[in-house]
Amino acid sequence: MRNALFVCAAACLLACGGSYPEPKEAAASTEAAVRSASEVGAEKDPTATLHLKYAKDQSEEAKKLISDGENHRAEMVLMRAKADAELSLMLAKAHNEKEQATKSEAEVAEQRRKLGK
Amino acid sequence: MKILKLALLTIAIAACGETLPPKELVDARAAYDRAASGKAGQLHPAQVYEAKQALDKAEAKFKDEGDAPDTKDLSYVAQRKAQYAEAMAEYTLADQRLAQADKDMRALTGRALESAQAALKKSQEDIEKQKQMTEAERLKAQNAAADAEKARLEAEKERQARIEAEKRMKQALEDLAKIAAIKEEQRGMVITLTGNVLFESGKWALLPGAQIKLNEVAEALKMNKDRDITIEGHTDNQGNRQSNVDLGQHRAESVKDYIVSRGVDGSRVKAIGIGQDRPIADNSSPEGRANNRRVEIIVSPPKEAR
Numbered sequence A: 001m002r003n004a005l006f007v008c009a010a011a012c013l014l015a016c017g018g019s020y021p022e023p024k025e026a027a028a029s030t031e032a033a034v035r036s037a038s039e040v041g042a043e044k045d046p047t048a049t050l051h052l053k054y055a056k057d058q059s060e061e062a063k064k065l066i067s068d069g070e071n072h073r074a075e076m077v078l079m080r081a082k083a084d085a086e087l088s089l090m091l092a093k094a095h096n097e098k099e100q101a102t103k104s105e106a107e108v109a110e111q112r113r114k115l116g117k
Numbered sequence B: 001m002k003i004l005k006l007a008l009l010t011i012a013i014a015a016c017g018e019t020l021p022p023k024e025l026v027d028a029r030a031a032y033d034r035a036a037s038g039k040a041g042q043l044h045p046a047q048v049y050e051a052k053q054a055l056d057k058a059e060a061k062f063k064d065e066g067d068a069p070d071t072k073d074l075s076y077v078a079q080r081k082a083q084y085a086e087a088m089a090e091y092t093l094a095d096q097r098l099a100q101a102d103k104d105m106r107a108l109t110g111r112a113l114e115s116a117q118a119a120l121k122k123s124q125e126d127i128e129k130q131k132q133m134t135e136a137e138r139l140k141a142q143n144a145a146a147d148a149e150k151a152r153l154e155a156e157k158e159r160q161a162r163i164e165a166e167k168r169m170k171q172a173l174e175d176l177a178k179i180a181a182i183k184e185e186q187r188g189m190v191i192t193l194t195g196n197v198l199f200e201s202g203k204w205a206l207l208p209g210a211q212i213k214l215n216e217v218a219e220a221l222k223m224n225k226d227r228d229i230t231i232e233g234h235t236d237n238q239g240n241r242q243s244n245v246d247l248g249q250h251r252a253e254s255v256k257d258y259i260v261s262r263g264v265d266g267s268r269v270k271a272i273g274i275g276q277d278r279p280i281a282d283n284s285s286p287e288g289r290a291n292n293r294r295v296e297i298i299v300s301p302p303k304e305a306r
Helices: A002-018 A024-040 A046-067 A073-115 B002-017 B025-039 B037-041 B045-065 B069-177 B209-223 B241-261 B284-294
Strands: B181-185 B186-195 B229-234 B268-274 B294-299
Touching: A024 A046, A024 A073, A046 A073, A073 B069, B025 B037, B025 B045, B037 B045, B037 B069, B045 B069, B069 B181, B069 B209, B181 B229, B186 B209, B209 B241, B209 B294, B229 B241, B241 B268, B241 B294
Parallel strands: B229 B268
Antiparallel strands: B181 B186, B186 B294, B229 B294
8 A cells, every 4th residue: 555655656746747738839939930030131130140049049959858858948948039039030120120221311312412403 | 343343244144145146137137227218118118018027027036946047047038028129119210210211202202203393394395385486487488388389380470471472462563564564673663654544644633544553553562561652753844844743743642542542551652743854765756755754653672671
């Protein structure tokens, strides 16, 4: 009887430790965020590129943690990765917008110069 | 002094007992403060609030678990969220610049368009003016051509009329030559009609037969409208000289009146009594005197030939 209780307790402990679900949703949303940042052209801005690299590295790290069964840690790392991917995306967008604004302002200045003649 | 040193030592020991926040949390706090007090706070308060919530979670975790990995992860995420709010503010500022540039460009394009439209209108007006001028010139040239053609036709008509008149004149002269002597002299064409045919002796009333002859003469003279006509009355040397001049004058006027009555323009006809002064034959014989009794009609040369 004592043996049975011990086995049962051990099984419960194992079950509790391994019951943290695999962060599939977090992985998917992180992957989507990384893809969006890449598509927007994060590589044009050095800071955006850096954060995209962090995101990718952390995604890889999370995959390793998942395969090691460390789902909670994996979820936390994915959270970091997603935050980096989202930041990268916004930095890239801001970079593009600034570039576009500068170009438009130059065109306005050129048009003014032409009309001013 | 010993008491002060003891107090400081006690504080230092107490401080060492409290866990220092991890670098991630310190960075997250700084990032949040920067975002909240900067443009992000004004432009994207919701995003800054999200960063604040993330920071609160990290702070709570730190309070519960100290500098555990989860605290660091949550701090890391909070820092990124604050940076995200700042990046978003930068994006918005750039977007505002872009919108302003677009607005400026639209205004400038409008001005350029107005300017181009004005230039186009002016060009169209110039073209229209040019077209009108060209049309006027074309009409002028057309009128000039029409005038030239008209002048050519008139000249041709005149030429034909002249040829026709010359033909008629020739015919009339040929007819006239049958009843009178015609010769060309320096003073013009001289038509000589014998006095016996025209008048009774010593009189100036035209004989009926004379009128038939003078009809021919009048027809010929009417064809030469631009020539002056002089009618001279000549006599033989019988009788008084003055009475011969008068007789010559009367006879010349009789002829003049008759041909004028037949349509010859009286303003270009002059009647002169010459009398016996310019005989053409010897007055000693009856034939000579008959030849001297005559009327001469002198048709002056054409005006351009004078």
